[in-house]
Ligand SMILES: Nc1ncnc2c1ncn2[C@@H]1O[C@H](COP(=O)(O)OP(=O)(O)O)[C@@H](O)[C@H]1O
């Protein structure tokens with residue numbers, strides 16, 4: 610680390626762009642990863658997550674943009690620091706362990722730059738960090754998936770990198786193992802005070818593990834925020850629908866903080882620009898009450914014990930889900946009244962936040978409009 614680097618982000622990408630023919634795999638990505646944080650890069654398959662990691666690791670050259678690690682430019686105009694000189698550790702999706710080398714020698718592989726005499730102590734300390742100190746002589750095939758994962762992590766940690774990059778680190782594990790291994794990996798990274806970026810398409814994984822989540826779609830980053838902010842203040846409709854459960858309704862502005870929707874007039878979280886919007890309703894914020902003259906009809910009900918998910922259809926064919934406690938007071942076909950707790954988030958037709966502060970991309974607000982309606 611540079612002596613004056615304490616306040617600098619561990620990783621900074623600016624305007625990072627990578628094209629494959631006509632595909633823009635990574636499109637002007639700006640990202641700052643604070644030192645010591647666990648940051649998730651979250652997005653659907655094919656959105657460019659692996660490409661970002663490979664660019665940061667130096668395994669790929671971008672078409673444009675700058676990458677700084679600990680304040681040093683490693684990629685930029687006229688600069689392309691070799692991968693092995695970036696001080697970045699990588700854990701690949703398939704772990705990429707050498708099958709013919711035992712665990713200790715796999716871990717030692719990342720230490721080839723060190724004098725031979727220093728390597729055993731570093732291997733032992735990395736293996737102890739991941740709780741595999743007794744398994745150094747085993748071959749990768751003699752380990753469970755979770756243990757192989759920890760060997761890959763030990764190999765990446767052993768050289769003491771500034772940054773570790775993990776590509777879909779949990780996707781090869783059985784669902785039954787995944788939650789435990791996630792927690793283990795988080796504990797190990799925290800114990801090592803290791804800055805790490807992990808890629809995932811699983812929103813639950815990103816929300817539950819990361820300090821910061823960068824949501825990506827079609828090569829672009831939509832929002833970088835804490836899990837709580839992403840969930841409660843999604844910046845775009847894509848984020849709202851990709852992160853957590855969300856149902857959408859059309860709406861039209863009825864006042865600065867009011868929107869008319871098929872389920873009535875609702876308050877919004879921010880002052881609205883004029884016009885037609887889409888509002889997002891989360892299942893846990895939708896309350897239902899049995900009412901013979903209610904505007905909704907229960908069309909489906911999934912009972913989970915600790916809670917239940919009830920689907921309601923309202924006029925116009927719009928469907929909304931409500932997550933409710935275990936008490937069973939509704940059945941299919943029942944009529945209900947709907948009540949949304951708290952304000953809703955509204956998006957414009959481009960999927961951007963429809964608040965007053967955001968610039969309308971191609972439609973300036975009309976000056977004759979009564980903004981205090
Ligand atoms: N070597 C390559 N050649 C051509 N297209 C590629 C290559 N690698 C990735 N792509 C394309 O770039 C886009 C992003 O890919 P990737 O970064 O692997 O996405 P993710 O990891 O989010 O699933 C996809 O459309 C993919 O098909």
Ligand SMILES: [Mg+2]
Nearest residue numbers: 655658659660
């Ligand atoms: Mg990928």
